[in-house]
Amino acid sequence: MKLTSPSRRAYLILLLMVAALVAVMALPPIAQDPTYHDFADNRTFFGIPNFLDVTTNLAFLAVGIAGVWLCASSRRAMSARWSWMACFIGVALVCFGSGYYHLAPDNGTLVWDRVPMSVGLMGLSVAVLAEHLNLRLEKILLVPAILFGIASVVVWHVADDLRLYAWVQFMPLLVIPAVLFLFDSPYTHRRLLLVALAIYAVAKLAEHYDRAVFAVTGEIISGHSLKHLLAALALLVVYGMLRGRTWRSGPAESAAGAARAKHSAIRELL
Numbered sequence: 493m494k495l496t497s498p499s500r501r502a503y504l505i506l507l508l509m510v511a512a513l514v515a516v517m518a519l520p521p522i523a524q525d526p527t528y529h530d531f532a533d534n535r536t537f538f539g540i541p542n543f544l545d546v547t548t549n550l551a552f553l554a555v556g557i558a559g560v561w562l563c564a565s566s567r568r569a570m571s572a573r574w575s576w577m578a579c580f581i582g583v584a585l586v587c588f589g590s591g592y593y594h595l596a597p598d599n600g601t602l603v604w605d606r607v608p609m610s611v612g613l614m615g616l617s618v619a620v621l622a623e624h625l626n627l628r629l630e631k632i633l634l635v636p637a638i639l640f641g642i643a644s645v646v647v648w649h650v651a652d653d654l655r656l657y658a659w660v661q662f663m664p665l666l667v668i669p670a671v672l673f674l675f676d677s678p679y680t681h682r683r684l685l686l687v688a689l690a691i692y693a694v695a696k697l698a699e700h701y702d703r704a705v706f707a708v709t710g711e712i713i714s715g716h717s718l719k720h721l722l723a724a725l726a727l728l729v730v731y732g733m734l735r736g737r738t739w740r741s742g743p744a745e746s747a748a749g750a751a752r753a754k755h756s757a758i759r760e761l762l
Contacts, residue, residue, distance in 0.1 A: 498675075501674040501675060502625055504670070504674065505621070505625070505667065505670060505671060505674065508666065508667060508670055509663060509667055512659060512662075512663055512666055512667075513659050513663075516655045516656075516658055516659045517655055517656075519655060521651070521652070521653040521655065522653060522654040522655050522658065523652045523653070523654070524599060524602075524648070524652060524654060529597035529598055529599075529602075531545055531594075531597065531702060531714060531716050532702045532703040532705075532706035532714040532715065532716065533545060533706055533711070533713070533714035533716070533717060540595075541595060541596075542594045542595065542597070544713060544714065544717040545594040545714070545716055545717050545720070546591050546594045546595060547591075548717045548720035548721055548724075549586065549587045549588075549590045549591045549594070549720055550587060551587075551720060551721055551724030551725075552583050552584065552586040552587040552590070552720070552723075552724050552727070553584055553587035553588075554724070555580070555583055555584075555724050555727045555728050555731060556580050556581065556582075556583035556584025556585070556586070556587065556727075557580075557584055558580075558731055559576070559579070559580025559583060559584075559727070559730075559731050559734070560577060560580045560581055560584060562580075562731065562734060562735060563576050563577040563580060563734075564577070566734075566735070570734060571622065571623050571627050571630075571678075572618065572619040572622040572623050572627065572630045574630060574634060575615050575616075575618040575619035575622060575630050575634050576615065576616075576619045576734065577615070578611060578612075578614070578615030578618075578634060578638060579611075579612050579613075579615030579616045579619060579730075580612070580615075580727075580731075581611065581612075581615075582608045582609065582610075582611035582612025582613070582614075582615055583608075583612045583724075583727055584608075585607075585608035585611070586605070586608045586609055586612065588604075588608075589604035589605045589606075589607060589608045589609075590604075590605040590609075590720070592604050592605075593605040599649065603645060603649050606645045606648070606657065607642055607645050609661075610638075610641030610642055610644060610645055610657070610660050611638050611641055611642065612727075613641060613660055613661065613663075613664055614634075614637040614638045614640065614641040614660065615634070615637075615638065616664060616668075616730070617637065617663065617664050617667065617668070618630060618633045618634045618637050620664075620667075620668050620671055620672075620685065621633065621667075621671065623677060623678075623679070624671050624672070624675040624676075624677055625671070625675060640660070641660050643656070644656035644657040644659070644660045645657060664689070665689055665692070665693060668685060668689060669686060669689065672685060672686065677740075678739055678740055679737045679738070679739065679740065680736075680737045680738050680739075680740055681733045681736050681737035682733070682737070684729050684730070684732065684733035685730065685733065687729050688726040688727070688729040688730045688733075689726070691722055691723075691725055691726035691729065692722070692723055692726040694722055695718075695719045695720075695722035695723040695726065696719070698715040698716075698718040698719045698722060699715055699716055699719035700715070701715045702714050702715035702716045702719075703715070705718055
């Protein structure tokens with residue numbers, strides 16, 4: 493088997509995912525930091541506590557609805573349609589789950605923030621894998637991946653161990669760039685995925701520096717509220733990619749492009 497063969501590259505992606513999971517699980521259990529719920533901006537406006545942390549979640553609803561509508565109605569190039577649909581449904585539900593959490597932040601309400609987030613991340617990951625490796629992966633992986641994402645939240649809530657959820661959160665940042673580097677795509681505009689991941693990484697930094705951002709902006713917006721807006725922007729970039737992309741071979745050869753997508757690495761593995 494040649495080093496550059498599609499099946500060898502597919503094994504590398506699988507190895508990367510498993511190695512990341514093993515590395516995370518080799519760590520001691522990671523408990524939820526009790527200070528996590530102590531956000532910088534706890535101002536109340538119009539009777540809504542933690543106003544900006546609550547209302548900035550509306551950006552997820554807007555992007556999620558737009559994405560679901562695109563997946564349901566568009567005839568654009570979109571092979572892994574159900575995975576993209578799951579991604580955007582999860583995004584839309586983050587608005588309600590995260591909004592509910594920020595009204596009264598604690599571990600109990602945080603569950604409803606993290607469940608839809610895990611659904612969205614798993615949908616995104618399966619969509620990228622299916623469209624680059626083999627479309628059959630969507631049927632094989634989508635439901636188990638979503639269930640695994642939800643299970644990671646349940647494990648955290650029951651056992652106070654964030655290791656599985658950490659893998660769900662950060663695995664796409666590791667695997668998606670590797671997939672884009674190792675595999676071709678029948679679609680245009682795929683580099684926008686890297687733009688989206690970069691924005692998401694900045695969003696996580698803003699979340700980490702919640703109080704610092706709040707201070708630097710003169711208490712206009714906190715890092716956590718900014719994280720919501722940046723994460724929604726990253727998903728808007730993904731939406732723009734899906735809306736604007738076409739088959740590389742041209743519309744007239746879209747059927748041939750779909751057929752080529754099926755004859756890829758995972759066929760040799762299944």
